[in-house]
Amino acid sequence: MIKSIVSPPEVFTYRMRNSGFDAWTTKTGTLDGSSATCVTFSHKAPYATSGDNGGPFMVTKNENSWHTVVINHSRYEGAVSVGAPVNPGGYSANTGGSVKTDAELDQKGTTAIARCEPTNPAFDAATAIGELRMGGMPAASGSHLYLGALQSRVKAAKAAGPEYLNAEFGWIPLVRDLNTLAKAVHESHQIMASYRKGSDTKMMRSFHYPEENNTVYYKGSMLPVPVDFGSFLAGWESSHQTSSMWFKGAFRYHLPTSDSQMNKFEDYKQRAAKLYGLRLTPETVWNLAPWSWAADWFANTGDLLHNVSALGHDGLVMQYGYMMAQTEHNRTRMADTSSGSVSHNLRTVIRQRRPASPYGFGANLQSLSGKQVAVLAALGLSRR
Numbered sequence: 001m002i003k004s005i006v007s008p009p010e011v012f013t014y015r016m017r018n019s020g021f022d023a024w025t026t027k028t029g030t031l032d033g034s035s036a037t038c039v040t041f042s043h044k045a046p047y048a049t050s051g052d053n054g055g056p057f058m059v060t061k062n063e064n065s066w067h068t069v070v071i072n073h074s075r076y077e078g079a080v081s082v083g084a085p086v087n088p089g090g091y092s093a094n095t096g097g098s099v100k101t102d103a104e105l106d107q108k109g110t111t112a113i114a115r116c117e118p119t120n121p122a123f124d125a126a127t128a129i130g131e132l133r134m135g136g137m138p139a140a141s142g143s144h145l146y147l148g149a150l151q152s153r154v155k156a157a158k159a160a161g162p163e164y165l166n167a168e169f170g171w172i173p174l175v176r177d178l179n180t181l182a183k184a185v186h187e188s189h190q191i192m193a194s195y196r197k198g199s200d201t202k203m204m205r206s207f208h209y210p211e212e213n214n215t216v217y218y219k220g221s222m223l224p225v226p227v228d229f230g231s232f233l234a235g236w237e238s239s240h241q242t243s244s245m246w247f248k249g250a251f252r253y254h255l256p257t258s259d260s261q262m263n264k265f266e267d268y269k270q271r272a273a274k275l276y277g278l279r280l281t282p283e284t285v286w287n288l289a290p291w292s293w294a295a296d297w298f299a300n301t302g303d304l305l306h307n308v309s310a311l312g313h314d315g316l317v318m319q320y321g322y323m324m325a326q327t328e329h330n331r332t333r334m335a336d337t338s339s340g341s342v343s344h345n346l347r348t349v350i351r352q353r354r355p356a357s358p359y360g361f362g363a364n365l366q367s368l369s370g371k372q373v374a375v376l377a378a379l380g381l382s383r384r
Contacts, residue, residue, distance in 0.1 A: 006036040010066070014078025016228050024077075029226040031081065036062040054322070056354050058099070063347040066225075069339040076229055081342045082335035083223035085237050091218040093331060094241040098350070100325045105245075105354040108209065109323035109361035112247035116207040117316070125195045129301060132184040150177060154285050178285065182276035185297055189269035192304075196262060199255035202319055208246040215240040222335045225344070233342070235335030242328045249321030249356065254375055261304065268297045317375060321356035 010031040015024045038060045068079040085091065153174050216239045221232040271293050275285070326349065333344040354361070358376055359368070368376070 004036070004038045012068075012079045014076065014226065014228070016076050016078075016230075018075070020074040027226070027228065029079070029228075031066045031068075031225070032064045035064070054353065054355065057352070059349075059351045060099075061347075061349045063345075065345045067341075067343040069337055069342055071229070071337060071339050073338070080229050080337055080339075081225045082233055082235055082333045082344050083225045083227075084333070085218050086221040086223055086232055088218050088220070091216065093216060093218075093237065093239040094214060094329050098241075098243065098327050100245070100327075100352055102354060105323045105325065105352065106361040108245055109247055109321070109354065109356055112207040112209075112323065113249070113318075113321065113356075113360060116205040116247065116249075118203045118205065118251055125191055125305075128191050129184075129188045129305060132187055150174070178275050181294060182272040185268050185272035185294075186276055188301060189265045192262070192265055196255050198253070200252060203251045204249070205251060206246065206248045209244070212243040213240070222333060224335075233335035233337060235333065237331065237333045239329070239331045241330075243325070244327075245323070245325045247321065247323050250319040251316060252319050253316040261300065264296070264300055268293060268300075317358040318356055318360070319358070321361075323354045323356070323361065325352045326350065 012029050012031070013026060014029060015026050017024050040058045066081050068081040070078065071080050217236065218239075219236040220234075222235040222237070224231065224233055328350075329346075329348045331346040333346075335342050359372065
């Protein structure tokens with residue numbers, strides 16, 4: 001939809017003649033419309049969502065304000081104001097407001113998302129748990145061999161009776177290994193609980209690019225308004241343009257874990273707490289820590305990390321995202337006449353908004369993969 005609103009021009013009359021002996025000729029002059037606004041917008045959202053659902057728009061607003069004086073001399077009578085510079089040479093005023101292309105907004109929006117998106121919790125969880133498991137702990141594929149060795153060492157220490165304190169039995173390194181295992185399980189439970197809590201929740205983010213400013217200046221001869229005034233005016237023009245661009249959006253992610261998986265993590269945490277929180281002896285370790293749960297934890301965590309990695313970036317989408325831009329151009333003209341100073345101010349403001357798809361700017365929603373569509377469905381988003 002395009003809607004334009006233009007104020008009518010200001011009309012004035014004046015008299016002129018070629019010499020002081022000729023008859024006066026009455027003429028009509030106009031000053032540009034005091035304001036003009038053009039709005040182009042669309043209310044159709046690129047995807048359905050419970051959040052913001054605005055579409056693209058662009059608003060261009062021009063404002064003109066004039067200051068005139070009345071001149072009375074032998075060849076001209078009436079209002080006079082100031083126009084554009086005459087033969088400005090190397091001077092080049094700003095363009096009066098720059099419209100950003102879709103490609104430019106997409107490029108800036110893509111960079112903004114990379115700067116401000118909440119770090120994908122899938123990768124956070126995978127990294128954190130992976131570091132815990134690799135910090136002296138085996139990968140899932142070797143967990144049974146590792147746990148079997150621990151069982152043998154505990155059994156040997158238990159059979160040794162009071163001699164278990166002897167360093168020859170390796171009790172101190174064994175306790176260190178057990179505490180490492182318990183700590184990994186305990187902290188991974190917290191990581192996964194936090195990860196699950198954030199699933200399907202809205203995380204709002206914004207990013208602002210540095211504001212750009214440009215000012216140019218001209219001093220010299222200025223055209224009169226109307227040109228029938230007959231002579232140039234001495235004056236100047238200042239042209240200043242400010243451009244700003246920013247992104248705002250809301251992110252969501254979906255965690256593919258079930259209640260049974262989380263219940264297993266809770267059970268593993270409780271068992272690990274017995275190892276981590278008690279004063280350990282071979283007897284207590286043997287009685288309180290049956291080893292099958294630890295093997296299950298390794299395997300369960302490995303499966304979960306596989307799912308997280310498989311989802312990758314598909315697990316984090318935007319509920320809504322907008323790249324916005326505003327360009328403001330102010331041009332001020334001043335000149336002096338025998339009856340006083342005259343001025344002309346021109347102001348142009350262009351505001352733009354470009355929406356993103358759930359997977360970023362410039363993405364074609366019709367070409368999403370089956371996995372991406374499934375994630376959108378899980379998050380309550382859909383294509384139109």
